[in-house]
Amino acid sequence: MNESLSFIFINACLVNNFVLAYFLGICPFLGVSGNIGTASRMGGAVMFVMLVSSMCAYGIHLMLVAIDAPYLQLISYIVVIASTVQLVEMIIKKFSPALFRALGIFLPLITTNCAILGLALFQTNKGYDFIQSLIYALGAGAGFTIALVIMAGIREDLDIADTPKVVRGTAIVLMVAGMLSLTFMGFAGLGG
Amino acid sequence: MNQAELDKLVEAPNSWHMVRALAGIGLMCALLIVTTYELTFETIKQNKAEVLERAIFKVVPGAQSKTTFIVKDGQVEKLQGESNSGLKYYAGYDDSGKLIGVALEAAGQGFQDIVRVLYGFSPDKQAIVGMEVLESKETPGLGDKIEKDETFLKNFEALDVSLNESGDNLKNEIIFVKNGTKANPWELDGITGATISSKAIAAILQASASQNMPFLNQNIENFKQQ
Amino acid sequence: MNEANNKLDTNTFIKGLWKENPVFVQVLGMCPVLAVTNSATNGMAMGLATAFVLIMSSTLVSLLRNFIPKQVRIATFILIIATFVTVAEYLIQAISIDIHKALGAFISLIVVNCLILGRAEAFASKNSVGKSILDATGMGVGFTFALLCLGGVREILGTGTFFGIQILGASFEPWILMILPGGGFFTLGAWLLLFNYMKERKAAKMQEATA
Numbered sequence: 001m002n003e004s005l006s007f008i009f010i011n012a013c014l015v016n017n018f019v020l021a022y023f024l025g026i027c028p029f030l031g032v033s034g035n036i037g038t039a040s041r042m043g044g045a046v047m048f049v050m051l052v053s054s055m056c057a058y059g060i061h062l063m064l065v066a067i068d069a070p071y072l073q074l075i076s077y078i079v080v081i082a083s084t085v086q087l088v089e090m091i092i093k094k095f096s097p098a099l100f101r102a103l104g105i106f107l108p109l110i111t112t113n114c115a116i117l118g119l120a121l122f123q124t125n126k127g128y129d130f131i132q133s134l135i136y137a138l139g140a141g142a143g144f145t146i147a148l149v150i151m152a153g154i155r156e157d158l159d160i161a162d163t164p165k166v167v168r169g170t171a172i173v174l175m176v177a178g179m180l181s182l183t184f185m186g187f188a189g190l191g192g
Numbered sequence: 193m194n195q196a197e198l199d200k201l202v203e204a205p206n207s208w209h210m211v212r213a214l215a216g217i218g219l220m221c222a223l224l225i226v227t228t229y230e231l232t233f234e235t236i237k238q239n240k241a242e243v244l245e246r247a248i249f250k251v252v253p254g255a256q257s258k259t260t261f262i263v264k265d266g267q268v269e270k271l272q273g274e275s276n277s278g279l280k281y282y283a284g285y286d287d288s289g290k291l292i293g294v295a296l297e298a299a300g301q302g303f304q305d306i307v308r309v310l311y312g313f314s315p316d317k318q319a320i321v322g323m324e325v326l327e328s329k330e331t332p333g334l335g336d337k338i339e340k341d342e343t344f345l346k347n348f349e350a351l352d353v354s355l356n357e358s359g360d361n362l363k364n365e366i367i368f369v370k371n372g373t374k375a376n377p378w379e380l381d382g383i384t385g386a387t388i389s390s391k392a393i394a395a396i397l398q399a400s401a402s403q404n405m406p407f408l409n410q411n412i413e414n415f416k417q418q
Numbered sequence: 419m420n421e422a423n424n425k426l427d428t429n430t431f432i433k434g435l436w437k438e439n440p441v442f443v444q445v446l447g448m449c450p451v452l453a454v455t456n457s458a459t460n461g462m463a464m465g466l467a468t469a470f471v472l473i474m475s476s477t478l479v480s481l482l483r484n485f486i487p488k489q490v491r492i493a494t495f496i497l498i499i500a501t502f503v504t505v506a507e508y509l510i511q512a513i514s515i516d517i518h519k520a521l522g523a524f525i526s527l528i529v530v531n532c533l534i535l536g537r538a539e540a541f542a543s544k545n546s547v548g549k550s551i552l553d554a555t556g557m558g559v560g561f562t563f564a565l566l567c568l569g570g571v572r573e574i575l576g577t578g579t580f581f582g583i584q585i586l587g588a589s590f591e592p593w594i595l596m597i598l599p600g601g602g603f604f605t606l607g608a609w610l611l612l613f614n615y616m617k618e619r620k621a622a623k624m625q626e627a628t629a
Contacts, residue, residue, distance in 0.1 A: 007301065016305060016329070021599050026448035027532060071229040071508070074526050075221070075500040082496070114449040114530045121523045126306075166618055170445055171610040178603030185598065188303050188331070210490045217482070217494050221501035228505045232512040239515045334594065 005135045008128070012139030014187040018115050019147040020180055025115030029148060030173055039152035042110075043145025047138070049110055050119055052088055053081040054137035057120035058130055077120050115144060150180060248282045251312030251322030251348075252293035255284025261415060263407075268414035281408075283415045284312070291416045293321060294408060298400035302392040305329040307338075309396060311348070313405070315412050318354040319377070320397065323347075328389075335389035343371075344383045344390060352377035353401045355409060362402050368394035430549055434556030440533045441564035441606075442613050447533040450524050451565060452602040458581050461569025462562065463517050467510060467525060469558025471502045472534050476542040476554035478502075483543045495538045496529070503528045533561065564609075571605050572596045 018024045025046070032042050060076050093100045110116060119140050123133045154176055163172060249255050260271040261281040271280065282295040292314065299308040307330065312322040325339045338344060356363045364378040368391045374381040380397075382390040408415075440446045450468065455461040475498050479486075486494050507525045511518045518525070528534070537557055542550040573579055576596035578586035595601050 003301075003306070011305065023449045023452040023599065023602065024527075026452065030445070030448070071225050071504060074504050074507070074529060075225070075497065078496060078500050078529055079493075082493075114527050117530050118449075118523060118527055121526050125523060166614045167611060169610075169614070171607050171614060174603045174607030174610065178600045178607060181600035181603055182595070182598070185331075185600070207487070209487045213482075213486045213494060214490055214497075216485070217497055221497055224501050225504050228508050232508040235512040236508065236515075239511065243515050331594075331598070 003132065005132065008132055008135050009139040009142075010187075010190050012136050013143035013146070014184065015190055017143040017147055017184050018118065018140050019144055020177070020184045022118065024118040025110075025113050025144055028110060028113060029151065029177070030170060033148055033151040033155055033173075035156055036149060036152045039148045040145065043141070043148050046110055046113070046115065046144050047141025049085055049116055050137040050141040050144075051134065052084055053116050053120055054123060054133045055130075056080050056084050057123060058133050061124050073124070078117060081116060081120065115140070147180065147184075151177065154180075244282075247310050247324050247326065248284060248295045248312075251295050251310055251324050252282075252284035252314075253312075253322060254286055254292055256287050257285050257289075258295075259283050259285070268411050270417075279404075281415065291315070291412075294415055295322075296400070296404060297326070298396050300392060300396035300399060302328055303330055303335045303388045307389075307392055307396065309393065311397060311400075313353065313401075313408060315409070317350055318352065320348055320351040320353055320401070323393070323397070330386070330389045335386050337383045337386040338389045338393055341383050341386070343381065347374075347380050350377060351380065351397070353405050355406060359409065360406050362398075362405060366394055366398040366401060430552045431556040434553065434558070434560040435563065436560070438557075439560045439564060440557055441561060441568075442609060444533075445610070446536060447531040447561070448606075449527060450531060451568065452599075452606060454521050454524050455565055455569040455572055455602060455605075456576065456597040457573040457579075458566060458569040460517075460520050461565035463510075464521055464524065465558075465562025465565040467506050467521075468528055468531060468534070469555070469562055470506055471499065471528050472537060472558045472561070473551060473554040474502045474505075475499045475534060476537055476550045477547060479538045479542040480545060480547045480550035486543075491543060492535075492539070495535055495543075499534055499538070500529050533557065567609065568602070568605050571609075572601055576601060 012018070016022060019026065019029050028042060028046070033039050057077055060080055061073075064070060064073055064076065089100075119137060123136050126136075128136055151173075155173065158172065158176070167175075245258060248258050259282075261268050261283060262271045263269070263279070263281075268281070279296060283291055284293045284295060286292050293312045294315070295310055295312045297308060297310050299306055301307070306327075307325065308327040310324045310326055311320050313319075314321045323345070328336065328339070330336045330338065351366065352364065353366065354363050355361065362378075364376070367379055368382055369375075369379045371382050371384045373379075380390065380394040382394075434440065438444060441451055447468070450464050454464045475495070478498050479495060482494075503526060506528070507518075510521070510525060537554060541553045545553070570580060573581075574586065575593045577592050578584060578590045593601075596605065
């Protein structure tokens with residue numbers, strides 16, 4: 001399919017935001033959106049893992065097509081992506097301790113995150129080539145970061161607001177997420 | 193393939209038990225997957241063929257049987273076995289084996305994401321005689337009216353795609369008009385509340401038709417062989 | 419089996435339905451919960467698929483629990499879960515292409531549903547096969563029930579139908595909002611609110627009783 005790169009990026013980032021339209025990566029979205037600093041570092045880590053896994057998935061897909069074994073897709077995606085991220089984590093730890101401190105603690109958390117596997121599956125379904133896949137991963141990661149940071153900003157304010165006792169916790173976060181999701185619907189049509 | 197990944201996983205602490213557990217379970221899983229795949233393969237293939245056939249018979253009204261064609265080196269050929277590459281032409285025939293229409297897929301950008309449609313072309317009428325949305329993520333309740341809205345689907349009873357004099361393009365482009373203002377057979381009557389989605393359908397059909405209709409008309413004899 | 423053991427077993431089953439409901443109480447496995455519950459049928463199908471994977475993988479993990487060394491347990495669990503998800507995907511395709519199309523990639527994403535790995539790790543790897551199956555069935559039914567609640571509410575308000583049958587009359591103007599992604603967040607938020615409210619009231623009553 002011939003889709004322009006800018007269309008893929010905007011689509012993955014805003015129109016079909018992974019968190020707010022596809023509900024992927026909700027666990028970290030609810031879990032680490034407590035403050036902006038953590039949220040943006042988490043976003044960076046997710047974007048990084050997405051890039052790595054997008055490349056892996058592209059390679060695996062080529063291989064599976066070559067040996068004609070579509071039934072191994074899911075199992076090999078999850079195993080290869082998890083081990084690659086682990087490897088990359090070790091490499092970062094060795095060569096760039098500063099970067100490791102910034103991203104490191106999040107890496108194991110997000111390898112088996114739905115957003116990562118979802119990205120790999122979607123890019124295969126859509127039949128993207130290598131460059132398109134990379135752009136798709138970048139867009140999805142950026143979209144995830146945007147959603148997470150906005151959410152964190154709102155939650156920081158929400159903490160000091162006088163909310164009724166029953167809505168505190170996950171319930172109100174979900175309500176806010178619902179409103180954000182509606183807001184993001186306004187981006188529809190941007191890509192075309 | 194699987195083995196290599198497993199070995200990678202146990203790289204660090206390499207004890208016999210771990211390898212045994214991973215290899216054993218890996219083997220078991222592989223067996224399970226392959227068995228299921230083999231057992232369900234025929235049913236799934238049949239299901240998919242049925243879904244496709246249903247869609248084709250819907251966009252080529254009156255069709256009783258179909259044959260799939262592909263284009264190879266500029267030549268129309270019957271599809272042998274399976275192929276995933278290239279555009280496929282599905283020719284529909286009536287009881288007596290007469291060609292009544294050719295269905296083909298088209299895709300393009302909708303409001304939310306890519307929209308994929310299947311449409312049927314009737315060589316006798318030189319018109320699009322049916323359209324079915326195969327895949328869309330258009331807004332439920334608004335944009336997805338392109339799949340259900342009756343007045344919109346009426347557009348595709350006979351949407352004119354006749355060729356110009358030199359036969360290399362459509363005589364009239366398929367254009368989108370506002371709801372209720374359709375005056376010519378090549379205009380597409382839009383849906384109020386789903387303007388962008390219905391516009392997208394018009395654009396998708398225009399692009400696909402202007403590309404494929406001249407070719408189809410030139411080679412229509414090839415499709416008559418069931 | 420003696421009386422005490424029997425009782426324990428029913429409890430193992432019941433707790434997943436209500437007291438430790440995976441969705442409403444533990445808030446686990448959110449992605450599929452929100453993404454495919456725009457109709458009761460989809461919610462039901464997704465719930466059943468997840469329950470199938472949950473029960474099968476819990477059984478296998480529990481059977482093999484003495485064979486798997488501690489260090490590689492997560493890797494093997496993921497392997498087992500991924501296998502059953504692949505199996506489920508092919509089965510669904512064989513049963514109905516339409517359901518497969520409606521659920522899309524979210525069937526594959528059952529792999530990363532924290533609920534399944536969580537049950538394998540926290541329960542099945544430490545308990546007997548019978549108990550693990552009971553626990554998994556309880557959790558699976560609880561999960562399906564929750565998805566049905568969400569899908570039902572969203573379908574009734576969003577399109578005026580329930581399992582595709584018109585129930586709210588032709589004059590009902592559907593709240594399209596409910597079947598949009600935002601509606602998923604709102605509906606789950608509202609259910610959680612209800613659960614919180616009931617919990618609070620129960621706690622208040624208990625306090626009254628003791629005072």
